[in-house]
Amino acid sequence: MLDKLGMEGDDDGSKSRDNAYAYAGVREAAKIASRFNQHIDSLKGVSEGLKRRAIRGELTPQLKGIVERARDTVVSVIVEVSKPLPEPKGMSDITLIQDKARRVLNRIGDVSGSHRRILYEFFPAEARALKDILMAMKRDADALDGIARSVDEHASSYSKCRDRIARLVQMEQEMKTFYAKMKEMRDSFATLEQERAEVERMREVILNTNEYIEVDRMLSNVRMEYDRLLAEIARDFSRLNKAISKYEYEVGFERDEYAILKAVIDEPSRLKDVEADVIRDMLGRLSDIIASGRLYLKNPEKDIENVHTLIDRLEHYIGKCREYEGMLKIYMEKITPYQDRLKVIDADLERIKREMDRVRGMLEEYAKRASSLKSAMDEEIKQLTSDIYRIYGLNVRIRLDYLD
Known part of the structure; x- marks a missing residue:
């Protein structure tokens, strides 16, 4: 002392x-x-x-x-x-x-x-x-x-x-x-760990809810099937890209018609918002122009075949798009409450983690400062005990209160 x-x-x-x-x-x-x-x-x-x-x-x-x-x-x-x-x-x-x-x-x-x-x-x-x-x-x-x-x-x-x-x-x-x-920061860190564990437990409860699991599974399946359909639609339209571009350049679609066609080509899911007759009419005119020879194409017969294939599938594509969109809406309505709750939980979890990082950083900084101060104290104690021995001839042992 x-x-x-x-x-x-x-x-x-x-x-x-x-x-x-x-x-x-x-x-x-x-x-x-x-x-x-x-x-x-x-x-x-x-x-x-x-x-x-x-x-x-x-x-x-x-x-x-x-x-x-x-x-x-x-x-x-x-x-x-x-x-x-x-x-x-x-x-x-x-x-x-x-x-x-x-x-x-x-x-x-x-x-x-x-x-x-x-x-x-x-x-x-x-x-x-x-x-x-x-x-x-x-x-x-x-x-x-x-x-x-x-x-x-x-x-x-x-x-x-x-x-x-x-x-x-x-x-x-x-x-x-x-x-x-x-000590205060360690206590705070321990409290934050408990909070994190509780929030993670709440998150797991939601993720393990039977309804959530089932709806999430169905939603994933619908999205996967829908993605395959959209990929197929995109592939069919991509086969006609050159013919459509030449038609637009040399003959020309109506502005509104071409905007609809361009939107579907860029985003196949937009097909659900289009009437089949509109697309069918544009594709029919494209087929007629190709057949007339007015468009110079490398393989016009193949292009005409691709046009008719797409026309034949058009009703199916539009119907399936609308079906999948309807299913997505139903499942999203069921899963949204869970997702909203998960967003709140995830935000809270992120906040807790940030606070834990902050406290951990402060704890490390105080530990460094304490270590540096202890080194300085050790040197002072060494000099002090030496001085006391020189003055009084006594070997003393200095005990510090902060270690108690």
Whole structure:
């Protein structure tokens, strides 16, 4: 659980570990500050020695003045900066005393370096003592620097852990949202599957109804027989295409007559709407013209035979067309209620399938986003556990609520 890691300031274990770390750092800094203050006391002794040390009398007044000014400068700086470091009370004090110690060291180091030759020639004992003290102060200042860096690193690592936990909490909430959405979509998909199954069952009930099966069978048979008849009619008329075209071009039918003939040739079922005498009359005139030789045809005898064959069959064709159309009407009236119901069911089924496809697509998209988010969370957890181990020396196992 992310809220059990103790990075939010509400866990006694992490508090005690942080307190122990802070106490150890402050205690070590206090020891170093105390030692540094001893060096400051030693500096005061050096400054007193410099003030007491007599300058050789054989020096010229000018040179003596230079030496005195150098000594006074060093003494003045030592007195100026020789204020003891305060005892650190908390982690924030460590950086403060580290900065003060570094300023003391740098100030005295700069002034002693500037007057190094004079110090070693005219105040050799004090110069050596000053060098030893400065080296000791540098070691302590470096130690304070190390503690300050450690404090900063600890604070930085702690802050990073808090940031990682904040990100993980946000990711966890986002993942919970994803999982909730995915559950909602799975439930929706399951409901849609039930709806589809019910609609398909209703469809099967209709398709398996005895009356529907029988009417559909009869309708199919009538259509099949009707199609064969129409194919036969089309074949008979197609045999006369060339003769009819030549007649229309060279002799010419009446406009209304030719429109009727053309309609039947293009759509044989239109024969049911035509009186036999009308077609018979046109075909008779066609036969007479062919017989007279006015039309140039490759095989006029065969064309005349085909014309008479069609004339002989015309009554039969028209009667059968009307018979089949009547049967189709009867069966269609019986099957239409079923077909209308099937259309409604099929439309509903198509709607359900589209909705299922949409939900499935959304589910896949959320699954991809959840997978990507989980990879990011795994990386954050890996870094977080590493940081916690580095800060506290603890191996932790992070459990996420969204998996519960």
